[in-house]
Amino acid sequence: MAAAVETSARPLLKDHDNVATIQYLLQKGTITQLPQSFVWSEKMKHNMSTTNVRAQESADVCSGKLSLPVIDISALRDAAKDPASVQKVEREIGDASRNWGFFQVVNHGVPEELMKEVLLQGMQFFSLPVEMKEKAVFENGTVSQLGYNGRMKGNNFETNTPWTETLSARGTEVEPLARGVWPEGNPSMSKPMEEYWRMVDKVGHVIIEALSHHLGVEPSILKTMLKDPDHDAAESLDLPRYNSAWRLCNYPSCPLADQTIGLGPHADPNLLTLLQQDEVGGLQVRKGENWIDVAPMPGALCINVGDSLQAWSNNSFSSVEHRVRVSEKSNRVSAAYFMAARRDQVIEAPPQLIDDEHPQLYRPFSYGEYLTSIFKKRLIGKSALDFARKPASAA
Ligand code: OGA
Ligand code: NI
Numbered sequence: 001m002a003a004a005v006e007t008s009a010r011p012l013l014k015d016h017d018n019v020a021t022i023q024y025l026l027q028k029g030t031i032t033q034l035p036q037s038f039v040w041s042e043k044m045k046h047n048m049s050t051t052n053v054r055a056q057e058s059a060d061v062c063s064g065k066l067s068l069p070v071i072d073i074s075a076l077r078d079a080a081k082d083p084a085s086v087q088k089v090e091r092e093i094g095d096a097s098r099n100w101g102f103f104q105v106v107n108h109g110v111p112e113e114l115m116k117e118v119l120l121q122g123m124q125f126f127s128l129p130v131e132m133k134e135k136a137v138f139e140n141g142t143v144s145q146l147g148y149n150g151r152m153k154g155n156n157f158e159t160n161t162p163w164t165e166t167l168s169a170r171g172t173e174v175e176p177l178a179r180g181v182w183p184e185g186n187p188s189m190s191k192p193m194e195e196y197w198r199m200v201d202k203v204g205h206v207i208i209e210a211l212s213h214h215l216g217v218e219p220s221i222l223k224t225m226l227k228d229p230d231h232d233a234a235e236s237l238d239l240p241r242y243n244s245a246w247r248l249c250n251y252p253s254c255p256l257a258d259q260t261i262g263l264g265p266h267a268d269p270n271l272l273t274l275l276q277q278d279e280v281g282g283l284q285v286r287k288g289e290n291w292i293d294v295a296p297m298p299g300a301l302c303i304n305v306g307d308s309l310q311a312w313s314n315n316s317f318s319s320v321e322h323r324v325r326v327s328e329k330s331n332r333v334s335a336a337y338f339m340a341a342r343r344d345q346v347i348e349a350p351p352q353l354i355d356d357e358h359p360q361l362y363r364p365f366s367y368g369e370y371l372t373s374i375f376k377k378r379l380i381g382k383s384a385l386d387f388a389r390k391p392a393s394a395a
Contacts (some may be wrong), residue, residue: 010326022163022164034254034256034260038160039160039260040259042324043107044264051160070105070106071093071106072091072105073106073107073203074107074204075107076395090210098318101319104121105301106297108203110199110203112298114375116198122250123331125248134150136167147169162261163261163262165249165252169238172194173194200301204355205226207272207303210270216358222271227342243367244337247338250331251327251332251333253329253331254327257326260325266323267319269308269352269371270340271339271340273339278332278334280326281296281327282326283322284322284323284325306340307319308341308370312347312350314361338388347362361390362388370385370387370388373387
């Protein structure tokens with residue numbers, strides 16, 4: 001792969017079947033044209049063909065009546081837990097998850113210094129030569145363990161190639177991945193990152209508890225779906241021990257930014273995503289027919305509902321499409337933590353959420369089955385849950 005990067009004889013505009021295409025283009029100097037796979041039509045970038053267009057909402061967004069919720073969650077962390085304040089915050093989180101599928105939280109307890117350090121370490125990693133980045137793989141190099149990906153081709157989000165490179169791994173560990181690049185595991189990168197993912201995982205659990213309380217459902221149901229099973233059981237089922245994952249994304253600046261996209265419109269498959277973006281901006285969330293900018297807020301965590309939570313909650317909460325625009329001038333780095341059910345876990349609405357007025361909308365399915373279905377179809381947007389939708393609700 002790396003050899004292709006160095007072979008300047010290759011024609012610039014040919015699509016390279018290697019993992020270093022963006023690197024290759026950037027190393028060639030000024031970019032005057034993008035390879036076809038990076039070019040996204042306006043229609044694909046917009047992808048408004050599917051679902052949920054609510055005209056009134058669009059009007060309210062344009063008139064500024066609606067804006068993305070920012071929620072102070074300190075009451076949930078307060079040891080004294082004042083019941084009224086807790087309930088108020090739980091309602092805010094529940095309403096945001098219902099109406100937006102997306103919100104930002106502040107006062108979540110993750111120190112701002114640590115947040116900054118993680119983005120800085122991410123930036124440093126992505127500025128390494130591609131040959132070094134490509135060493136960030138696990139020893140057995142299996143796909144399920146992820147690693148460095150300089151080209152998103154083959155993912156479930158889209159058929160075109162987004163303008164991004166990523167580093168990811170399951171769980172909260174960084175060191176085993178870093179050891180692929182640095183024999184001693186680069187503790188100045190892996191230590192703060194591991195601490196960060198563990199803290200973000202805790203914030204995620206606090207949010208999951210709040211969402212469960214809001215619905216009147218025992219929080220242990222969702223928490224158990226996330227839990228690391230005992231090691232022997234996981235081995236015998238041939239399952240990863242833990243299905244939640246972290247991912248750093250780098251979106252290099254691109255002189256032809258308007259022609260491409262950092263990440264196409266998609267909804268996340270997992271239960272809940274907690275993401276930190278830097279000050280460049282570019283993340284957008286769909287509301288009706290509009291794309292709303294998620295304004296960078298230093299210290300805030302962006303949280304979104306994924307398809308699994310939408311299905312489990314019988315549409316009480318809604319996953320939301322989002323996308324990332326590329327900047328002409330600045331690199332952008334983000335750090336996302338995806339809380340996901342284990343593959344063996346069945347996603348099924350609890351009985352409290354089903355009654356005559358709220359019939360069960362999805363048949364029970366395992367998270368593994370869902371993942372297989374989206375990888376097969378290479379779906380875009382929000383149609384991914386259709387495979388489990390019950391006929392009566394197929395409208
Ligand atoms: C994702 C995602 C957004 C971002 O990785 O699923 O939506 O800002 N990332 O990087
Ligand atoms: Ni996403």
